Structure formats: structure tokens, C-alpha cells
Amino acid sequence: MIAREPTRALIDQGREEVPTERASPQLARTVLATALGHRVELAEVFLKEGRSFRCEFGPLAISSLEQREESGIAIRIWKDGGREGFVHSDAPRAERIESLVALARAAAGHHPGGPLPRLPRGPIVGTVEARHRARAVDAIGENELLAAGRALAGAFSAQALGATRLIRGWVEWGETESLVMNSLGREAASGARSLNVGLVVGPSGAGSSTAALASTLLYRVRLDSMDAFTSPRLAEEASWRVAASFGGEPVSARTVPVALEPRAAASWIRWLLPRFGRGHTLAKGAAAESSPAPRAGLDLTDDPGFEAETMGTILYDGEGREVMRREILKDGLLVGRFASSADPEAPDEEIGPMRRDSFRDPPSPGPMRLVLAPGKDPRDTLLARLAKGLLVTSLVPYSAPGSNALVAEVRGVWIEDGMARRPVARTLLMMPSVDSLSRVIERGSDLESDDGGPTIAAPTLVIDGIDLIPM
């Protein structure tokens, strides 16, 4: 049972005045005070305030310029023996607190009860300094975004690649501030800024010829500033991946090594993520039967400080817990996992990070920034060693993340005797989930980050014995 005594001060403090700022500590204290006034055992409030600008463009013109604000509040309470209630709302306002707490209490009425989660205890951490440390990107205005959009559209018009065309793209800048506070005295504030570019690129012939069946591709990249914004380079990066499989045909059914270029490798690791959670098939330690076989150098690390100069450093998770570097795979063996703070059987050292991508979702265990260690050789050297195989430039999983087998649509280039021979499209790749880690035989030196959810950085990976089937 949590001692209620320390929270008395919070109750009194919260009643002193009604705050007006949305993500203010004072508002959070008022929420906690209101909840504790209803005799809850444990309470937590999460506040988020954000805004973003987005410029969307087509090949010929800017199609939209959007400005959005997004602030919200999430309240979790536990009462009467661990009965949990959760409520979230847009636009946190002091006047709504009483009714939101009432909804959370009503929700808790349906819960059967159980052990309380292990939320972090005080002190107050992550003040203004922490918010700024996490902001690697400068503020960017709408006019800069407009200029960037025009430059990117222009880069596709001007580029000599010829085989590809821009279908649509966007440049988006956003910033958020979040604050999590609980009745155990913990208070953690953090902030983030990001600048993202997305380009949907297709083959030039699509739309006029049914032979041009190579699909479109979304290329997404995070930048650290507008200084890094070089539109011709971005256009080229997006284009080669599409052009690689332009006009591609399926391969006949076979089992071969495949080389996943960094973003395809990141898609594969993202699909594997549920397997790194406590309670899933991968067991910890070399002795476990389901653990993959050792692979020297196959190291997967959750590193909240990875590429800090571009993305800032993540200091706290969604429950206000400090996050730190954590090894998940060491030489191919599972040495770390992600466990929920609500799991009563999880060892303390495995708890977290508890990700909170939105105030609308409760926290859940998962990585902050996963990095698969690169090898020494560049991609071209890896490909030169392939007698027969497929370089995958696009991997779209069809089977559910973490399920027993990965089934994915892949596109890319067929390699024979180390040389690119022909484009490949409309091909299904199949491989078992757990076993696939032990089939990684080579890692490139070309580490790249992919931002579709938690950031995942991976190099080109060569994986042996993969089934390919024509679609």
C-alpha cells in the first residue's frame, strides 16, 4: 500500500490557485490533488503540449500548408486494491479536471484490481534545462517550410534520373513539451523538436503504362536543421530505391541469401520488436532453446542518446523514469528485454522504458532508439560477395508484428556473381521469426536511421536461407 501522507502537501498546493497554462506543473498538481481528494491509492498525470507546421507538395505546386496544435492530458488512477482507471482528453483545462477524474474513477470501477505498477518515485527531474537539451532542432517557420517544399518539388523536376517522379511529399516541423507527475513525488519534464521530410516517389511511366508496375515508395528522413536540407541529395536518396526495382518482375520460388538495405533492415527489426518484450518467445540467455545462435558482433542496443546532435537526448520515459543505454542482443544472444511496470514478476532492472507516443495511449514497454551495430565493409563489398541473392530496397510486412513468420512484399535488385542483374518486384519474402536472427551472416558499414515509430538504426544486413515466392 502506498503511504498517503506525502501527498497531503500536494493536495493543499493544488488548491491554492487554478492554473491556466496547459502543460504547467501547477495544472498537474491540481489534477493530482483532485484525484487524491477522492482517496485513490496512486495517481499519475501526463500533460503534453505541441504544435506543428506541415507543408505538403505535389510535383507542380504546394498543395497545402497546415498548422496544428495538439495538447492533451492523460490521468491514471488506482483505487480500492489496484483498480485502474484511465482517461484522456484534448486541451487540458483546469475547469475540466473534476469531471475527468470522475470518468477515471468510473473506469476504475470495472477493473478487477491487482498489484500497483512500479512507477518511479521522486524527486523532481527534467526541468527547463532538460527540455532544451532535447531540442536539437531550431524553430522553423511556415515560410521556410514553403521554401523547402518548393525546392524539393523543383529538385525532382530538375534531376537527371529520369526514371522516377515525385508523387507527393511533405516537410514537417514540430515541437512538444511533456510533463509527467505522480503521487509518489515524481515529476519529469521533457521536450522535443523534429524536422521530417517524406517523399512518395514512383516510376515515371506509372499511370500511362500497365507495364510500369513497380510500386511507389515512401522515403522518410529526419533532419537536424535546415542546413542539412539539400533537396537534390534527398531527391536522389528517394529515387534510387524506386529506380532499383523499376520495371521489375517477380523471381521464381527459391531459397537464397537476401541483403536488406538499411531501411528494409529497420522494417524487419521493427516487425521483430514484440519479440523483445518480456513474456514473448525469445528467452533470455544462451541456454534457452528459442534463443538465436551466437553471431559475433550482432549487437542490438537501445540507446536514448543515439544521434543526440540530430534528435536530442531522451532523458525520461513516459512514466518519468530515467532511460539509459540497454543491451538487447549481444553477439546475437538475447541479454535484455523490455518489461512493463505493471508486470509484478518483472525484475526491476528490466522495467521500462515505458513509451508514450501520445497522451491518448497508456504507456507500454518498448525501445527509445534501437541501434543494430554496423560491420566494417561497405554495402558494395557485401554485394560483391553474393553469388546469387536479392538486394531488398523495400520491405512491407504483411504478417502481424512478432508473429511466427515474417511474410513481406519485397522489391529490389537480383544479384548474381556480385553484380546487379535485373530489377525485382511483386515478390514475397518468408522467414521464421525467432530463427531469423541467427541467419544474419554479414553487416554493412552503412548505418542509417528510420523513424516510423521508435527510431531504428541499422546497416545493410545479409541474411541467409530466405524463401522468395513470386506474387
Place this chain on the structure above:
Amino acid sequence: MRLDSESLVPGSGDLFVEVTDSASISWRRGSAVVMRGIRAGAGARASSRSGTTVARAIDDPSPKRTRELLLSLGIDGQLDSGPEPRADTTECERCRTIWLGAREIAPAGATIEEEIAASVEYLESLAQGVMTEIAARTVEADVHLYCQAIHLHGARGAIDDHRGGVRAEIRVAVEGERHLARRIADRDLAQLASRLPPRTLGTEIGTAALLRRAARARPDGIFPTVFEPRGCGALLHEIGHLFEEDHAKHAGGFVRGRRIAPENVTIVDDPSACAGRGQYRYDDEGAPAAATILVDRGNCTDTLRIARRGAASDGEGGNGHARRASYRDLPLARMACTYLATGQEDPDEIVRDTARGLFIRSLRTGDVDPASGAITLIVEEGYLIEGGRITSALDECIIVASASELLGSIDAVGTDLQFDHGAGNCVKLDQPVPVIVGMPTIRTRVVRVFSP
């Protein structure tokens, strides 16, 4: 960025205000974890003569902030009355309560509370039905309930709409087996329970789990395939994407005026055809919901469109299919309730007439590549057809085919049109919206199946 009033396209400004009250329930026998959510906000947009849409979204739809929003875009003068909803035109008592709640900062919860309690009762009864058939290791469900009030103010004037529904995914697992899932949905719990009595549905799911445990076939090759109506909505839905105007222009899309299917195939999208999740009276640009015939006796006749604004307009205008996931998003051309019209063949006869093939009862998910028209469907529950009889249960398998092959090879359409209310949310450009799909039993001759 404030648009210069001279650069605005007259009448291009509109305002979309939304208040949504929702609940998500993670249910297991004897346990329910409930999450409540209130979403409220306003989005406004206007078009410049160059064709650029300038949009802003705020997460506080109070009259003061909404007025500021309109002023910031320079379109306050274009809208002839204030952004307040007219309560008298909001028919749904629950939505009216939400509206009042939003304005008076006191979210209404009582009615959703009643739905939560009814959901838990429904699932307990369903679980008892499952357990009469099979000793399930787990019976669990995720339920989502929502009630939404919309106020839209544009060149056509002001309209109010209310939307809502309930959807549940029920999963049953027996020892050592992958779970079997069923998705069900309707306008509210009472409607759902009267259409699908929980004990009966539980018994049916239990029987299906038992069958899959007993036998397992792993098909690989090309098969004639019979799709049962209620759980195969993903098939028609993925084909339907190719009629959305932004996809229809790709190589994989369909061209109006061309024959794309046999004469017994007619496909319609009508947002008001079926009560439940995905139903609306007005689309998210304020156009009245209207039935659009996409395929008329095998011929492609129309596409799903939004009312384009500004210089980019091609003059066609919208046809009631503009939808947005929330006040933060811009409308996209989307399906709502898509159905394949009833045919003339006895569904049982369609199976009896199939010497060897597959019978698909439920699809877990699907995907379409609009550039090529390639469709991929994951089979949740299916069976072999041998000698005109349904026999062994299938392990999870994957169907891959092109949309034109699928449509073109339909050789039997049954008389048993039913709606797959549980089709769920369709996600397009990161915007999820609820959809309903309806079809009778159909058979296609060309379906490529893999068993991973």
C-alpha cells in the same frame, strides 16, 4: 500565415468542429480495463487561387478560440453565422449531451458508461457460449465505443451530424494454438446483441476454434475460392480503394466506361446504406451522403471524390465521400459503406458446385498496392472444399491476386447479401476511419494462395 483576402477563392473556406466521447475496453473473463477519451477541436481551411490549401487546427473548440481561428485564416467574413452548433438539428440525444458538455466543460459520460457495462455483460455471456463448445485457454476482447458530434460550416451553410458505434474483436485460443479472432460491430450494443446474440455467437466461435484444432490444411497454388459474406469484407474493401479518385488515376485503378467484371457484378458505396460505424448523413465537406454506383453490371461507372478547391479543381466536384479522421486532418476521398449487390445463386449451391477449392469465412486483414492493383489478403478462418463439401480447416494462409483478376473472375454471386460491420478502420495516409462492407457469397476462379 494569413491569406490575403484577394488571393482567396470565394467560398473556399470551411470550418469543421468535432467532439468525440469514446471508450476502449480490454476485456478478459472477470476483468475489464477501461480507457475513456474526450476529443474536441476545430479545423478550418481555405484555398488560395494558386491551389494551395491553408489549414489550421486547434484543440479547443470554444467559440472564442474558433473565432480566432477563422480570423487567422482571414475567412471569418465568409461564414455567415457563428460556429456554434444548432442543438435542435442534432437528433442524437447522446451527441447533444456531448456538445453541451464541450461547451460547458463538463464531458458527459453516463450513456457511454451504460454501453461499457452492457459490453462487459455481452462478453461474459459470449464467453459462456464459447466454453460450452471448447475448453478455451483464453477468451478475450478489445472493444471500442464512440459517439461523435460534428458541426460543419462552409459555403453550403451549416450542418450537424452525429456518428457512433461499437466494435469488438474477440479472440479465442486453445492450448498450443494460435488464437482465432472474430470482429463484430454495430450502431450500439442493443443493436449488436439483437443481431448477434452473445451465446449463439460464442458457440459459433467455439465450434470454429475446435474445427481448426482438429484439422489443418496448408494450400499452395491457384484455387477457385468461395468467400462467405460476413467476415470477408477486406476483399471488397481493398478492391474499393482503386475507385478512390486519387488511386483511380494509377495504372492499377479502374477506368470509367470499361468492362471490369462479369455482368452479375454491381458495386455501390452508400454511406447511409447501413446503420453503424462508418455511417454518416453528410460527408466531412458538408455534402449529403449519396449512393455512388462504382460498377454497374460489370462496367466501371464512377469514382469516389472530394470537392476539390482552388485552382486544382477539375470541375467534377465531390460526391459525398470526403472523410477525415479528425478535426486535425484534411479530407480524403474514402469509402464508407461499400457493397456488392445481391446476385441470383443459392449460396449452398455455389459450394456444392465447387469440386475442389477453398471456402473463406474470415479475412484478418488486407492490403492493396494502388500502383499495380495487387491485393494481399490474410486468411483468418477458411476451409477446403472437396467434392462440393466443406472439409478440413486451413492454417493461416495468404491470398495474392490482382484486383482486375479478382473482379474479372467472379463467376457466382449469391442471394445472401450481408454486411461485415466488423470490417474495422481503414487507414489511408495515416488517417483511420471506420468502414462497413457488404457482399453476398461469391466465388472467384483465380485466387493464388500461399501457406507460409
